[in-house]
Amino acid sequence: MVRRPMMAKRRRHLVAVKRVGMLVGVLSITVGAGATSTSAATSHSTVKDISTKGLKTGWIYDGSVADKGYDEEWYDAQLYLEKHLGITATFTQNTPYTSQWTTTGERMADAGAKILYDPGDGGSLFFAACKAEPKVACIESNGVLPFPKNVVSLYDENWLPAYLEGMAAGLLSKTGVIGFLAAFSNTPAPVNETLNALLLGCQATHPGCKALVDVVTSWYTPPKETEDANALVDAGATVLGSTENDPIAIEVAQKRHIWGLGSWGNGVSSGPTAFVTSQIINWAPSLMTLTEQVADGTFHGGRIEVFGFGPGLKLAPWGPKVPKSVQEKVNTAYSQMLKGKNFFCGPIYDTSGKLRVPKGKCLTTMYIYDGWNWYVQGVKISK
């Protein structure tokens, strides 16, 4: 009843890409130059692999598939797979993070599903179902090793767009004070990586840039987020970022006439003049490859796939009010990233001033994804 503060998992709000547009996007995929991109998902729509036809699958969503965000993006991928690979899909929405998650997976497997997709990121609840049904292939998001042999985890390098957003913030902000709504304190992915990347990006363009962090203790509590975001603005923030499900940061930024960074989707509609930029994720290419692997018998689990900029991850179009000079500076870095440049290199200090990454060393993708359990210098957080 009362919302379990942390329960509603983030529903990453991506822009509601029109299905047609998405189709075009997938069809026109070219192999990106991301650091660890997925295996290329080329021209599947023309191949029409017979082996996937009639493959039974189950999809477990934590929220609504019409949420104009994260779940809808996954749902679009589901529809795409149904149409182009001929799979049949059953799915549940608003699944709570309880034993129900496990039971749902098991029920789907009982009903003959060969693949379970876990867009809602049930974590160990989902793994329990996968352990109970070892013959079923499991595809989930945002997991951490080790996990069962039949599970593959998919994730995007969301710290890359975050770094770019941070750069823009540093250029746009006069004072160099970013307000940040963190869902939880010290959660490597996505809170720490997003926050740290944002701040590093900001410091790259605005030396001395700092981040006031408010821990919301939930992924989604609009009233509290609004009040928290306003408090951050009152405390002096001139740019707002967040890891929350919703675009509250942009809304508040719009109302308070400052800049707002997107978290999980194109937030331009939430704040036309405040919006800077955001990340946009597309799951279909990776999912198609994995699904075909199941059909071919080449699927092997127990691994993580993290994809960077490319067919699955893009930077959203710039907000209409972002000055061209800012866009150009950040776009330069964007293209460097696309070419493979690592921006997460030393010297990086933590909040206590200790040198964590010496000059010349760089953070690896997996460290950023899984191990970044400290905050960089400039983060102001209660706990």
Place this chain on the structure above:
Amino acid sequence: MHTFELYFAAAILAGTPLLLAATGELLGETVGLLNVGIEGVMLIGAVTGVVVTLHTNNAELGLLVGALAGAVFLLVFYALPVVALGTEQILPGFGVWFVGLGLSQLIGVNYENTPVSSGSTVVRLPGIDRIPVVKELIGQYPWPVYLAFVLPFVVAWVLARTRHGRNLRAIGEDPVAASAGAGIAVRWWRTVYVAVNGLLGGFAGAVLAVIAVGEWGTDVTAGRGFIALAVVIFSGWRSMRLIVGAYIIGALLILADLGGALSWPIPSEFLDMMPYIGAVAILTVWALRPGRRAAAPGSLGVRLKYSG
């Protein structure tokens, strides 16, 4: 920077839905009806308020419809069993809460995360909006904030100094004496004030969702309906004291954010507990005051058996 002024204004805004809901509940309790389900009413008001605002792009209309929805909702789910059928009062209150929770989600499922673009009219108090600090403290709020502030004074005046108010207090004190002795239409007025309770509760929810938050979200109230109940008890059924209670909790709500934003060395979870612990605390403080017994309406929460 005028940090204090900004926090003050934020606390007032956060306290406003509490104050509205508490005023409605106080009126309901004045006629002897203890409705513990304001939370559900607020949710219904919030979701209808947002839905109407999104469709009409008119926040004022949204607030109005939200208030009406709250009234209708409470009439059906509370007045019907309690006033018409004479059931006990607590359980239907919980029913109102549960139904409000589920129904609001059902209505709002396609409107989640859709921000309301049009805000409510901000009233600039003439004269005051020129004085620098005062302007930010009290000079420029959306109109429901002023309404919420004025309402307890009106209620206090009506209850203390008008014939109608006396009749209402008599209904709450002793419904049998009021009906058989003084000829007051107890059932009618109880029904009317259930509606008023719902009206203000729904309005409070709509204000919270449309103005303070700016969008619908599941369980957007997060216990504020129950906090309003605590505020009513804290007030000792004197409407002017509602203002104190509501703004204290409003300040605590904002203080929790303030601590987070300014990176106080307190875990954010503990800061977030403050409004709820605060509600318990103000009840305890109220209970510690001497001479507290005379306050509650005599028939509050008492089941009225109908016959004949």
Place this chain on the structure above:
Amino acid sequence: MSLSLPTVTDVHVRQSIGVRSLRSRWTWIRQEPSETRSWICRLIAVVLALVVAGAYLVITVHVPDVLGLVLRTTFTTAPGLQELVVLATPFFLTAMAAQIPLRVGLWNVGGEGQFFAGAWLATAFAFSLPHAPGGVLIIGMLLAGAVGGAIWVAIPVLVKTLLNVNEIITTLMLNFAATYWIAYWITGSWRYPSTQGGTIESRFMPAQSNLPLIHLAGGLDSGLIIAVALTIAVGLAVRYSIFGYRTLIVGSGRAVSSYAGVRVRWVIALSLLLGGALAGAGGVLQLIGNSHQLTPGLSDNTGYLGIAVAVLAGGSVLGVIVMSCLLAVIMSVGQAVQIYGVSSEDVFILIGLLLLLATIAEVVAKYRLVRKVPTGGTARVPKEPVGLAPSVSESSRAAVAGDVG
């Protein structure tokens, strides 16, 4: 309305005088309902609510073959049955947590918080003795959970007994505090080291604390057996103990209590603490029987739904067991129909309707339709005059009866 009822002889007097023709042959009479009668009325309420819900599903959501779906998914598949067990287990104890204070006329709305507090203290216990043998750990965690639940209700108990502060609000407010309290620990020192993103959870409990699965009907959780045993034991203890009898006296009002020389404060405190302890134990059962991690989703609103179970059960232990199972079926069906686009939390509308209808059923149960005494006849006149007990005086003030508590 108050009415001094005549005794047996008076009825005869009246008849000998001759009753004038009455307008209809049937009339309603009021009577304190029997257990059976109350039950029948409550069950009718449940059926009505289910019919409404079913109609909603059929008409609005277009779920084909609802009944078949319900039977198939909940009763014929192993995961369905297992989920039923998992869902029902915590209801037993959170329902008892609400029911025992209800005997005293108090509303313990804090089952949710006490559930978490119990799980929290049990977790602390398990993490401080990670290598203890399984039996010690399980019993120790259950005891710690009971203590934790009782601690969580201690502040409401204190302010209720000493200052008479409304327990509805205090217990409810502490639910919110409990969720933040849990969040503090599982995002802090107890955090599962590699938790990513969505689910926030603690480290796993020591493996030896996991309750064994008993393989009956596709995997019966032994937590269910403990829960049912606890429920029955506590239920019988309350029913057949002096303490249970005293809760009944206190629940009947202050006047009876002081007349009977019962120490009201102690009974209030004990019943709330017992309720808190049971909810806490429920949290532990969920922890060691099912989730094995402390998570924010551990309770899934069972603390709140327990109140509904307690109300529908109407003071009986059997009622708690039946209604817990029924509610588990409802929740399970709620899950099953999700693929048709029904949000799982829509089930709250159904629960709310159930509560309202049950309240109305309580009133309806008091009325019986009986044949009136025909003119001059001698038809059904009960031996004992029926109806409400007469009031002390012929005052209409007796129409207002004090509520419980």
Place this chain on the structure above:
Amino acid sequence: MRTIDTESASSIRERAGERAVKLQLEGIEKSFGLLAAVAGVDLDCYAGEVHAILGENGAGKSTLMKIVAGDLQPDAGHMWLDGETYRPASPKQAMRRGIGIVHQDHQLVSRFTVAENLFLGWDGADRVGGPRSLAEQASAIVDRYGFELDPTSTVRDLSVGEQQRVAILRALVRGVSVLILDEPTATLTPQEVEVLFGVMRNLATDGCAVLFITHKLCEVLAISARVTVLRAGVRVAELGAHECDERLLAREMLGRDVESPSKGDAPPRAVSEPILQASGVTVRDDRGSLAVDDVSFEVHSHEIVGIAGVAGNGQRELSEAVTGVRRVASGRVLVDGKEMTGEDAASYVRAGVGHIPEDRLTAGMILRESIANNSILKMLHVETDRSNLTRGPWLRRREIDRFARQLLVEGQVSTSDPKVKVANLSGGNIQRFLVARELRAASRLLVAVHPTRGLDVGAADRVWRILLRARDEGIAVLLISEDLDEVLSLSNRVLVLSAGRIAGELDNTGAPPSREHLGMLMGGVEQEALVGSAAALKGCGP
């Protein structure tokens, strides 16, 4: 005190007879469930007469009057007011038609002031006005009718007589032409009754029809012009007051001749040992004000000590103080010479004190519970019973059922099933069951408060006999009652409680004390002041 118009009853009737019928009822029926509370009653009432409605408890008097006052809707029948059809849907409509009712308990809002109560719910009151303007208007009205009332005082601080005057005044404010008084004398001192009768006569003289409900025969003869007698919901007689006497009325009312209770033949034995000793007992009521003020008395075995007094003079608090239900503020209570001050009800039960409480339905019984559960309400405090009925912390249900059955037999209750819910018993059965239970506990002392209130004559008679038997068996009985007849016919000694103090103690073994004397004491005149005074007030009584 106002002078009393002593016009004879017959002349009132004659005068009234010339006038038009004010209120006419025909074939009024009202039933609650199976029971016809009013089963076809005709009545007519003239302007300017005091019309008594006489009947036992449960005869349907109050139900009939509530129908007239719009509080209840009749099942059948017609009413006319001033020749026009009259069918009020609510009390308000009745009031608008000029019907005023003064309920037995006055139906005033006790936390409101006199002024607030006077104008409550009245459309003629000012829409807006603070306490001061209200009080000014009220005092104008109080003065106009010559009542002695302070409009600013709170109703609950007033005496019962004063509250009654407020209720009457409230009806007068609205311009009544028919005033219904529902058992107005039940809680008044004889002197207050006289004042009330004066008011009623004046109202009648002013042309108002006064309907006066009572079950006291003497009052009918003293005040009314005509009397309608109800029995079991049916009008059994309509008589002119001049053509009847008490005996005739009693027979009509009860359907049989009835003897008043007697103290029995056995003279009380001389006793040395006092059972209950109260010395300097001071008790506060729920609101914290002094209810019992420095009271000292003793009750010995083999005697019934009656405490007489008008309601609200500390009887409740005193009875609760000597049974442990309420704490004494100061003073001492001893039972059997044992110090009991500050002990709770459980200790008193252990000391052998039984208690028939005033609110037997809310304090003495749990209505929605079974007879079995009610039978052990206090017994678990008594060691012998406890060891029999319980084992360790557990109840022995079978033993409890057996115990309950014994009580049912002892109390001559009409059922023998201990599983029956108390709520489904009749009032007489409940009281007999309660008395039987308390006699079990009362091995030394029985405190009986209003033991027969609300009971019909037969049921009351049985309770009286039980009390007398208990006395004969050596139990000390403290009888608290507002019914002077009851107190005088049962007690060996009578203490009069007034304003929380014992105003006087009278021996009742020989010739009964005069009612006038008692009335003066009840009215607050100290005994010393009465000595030698030749108070010769007219009143009715034995």
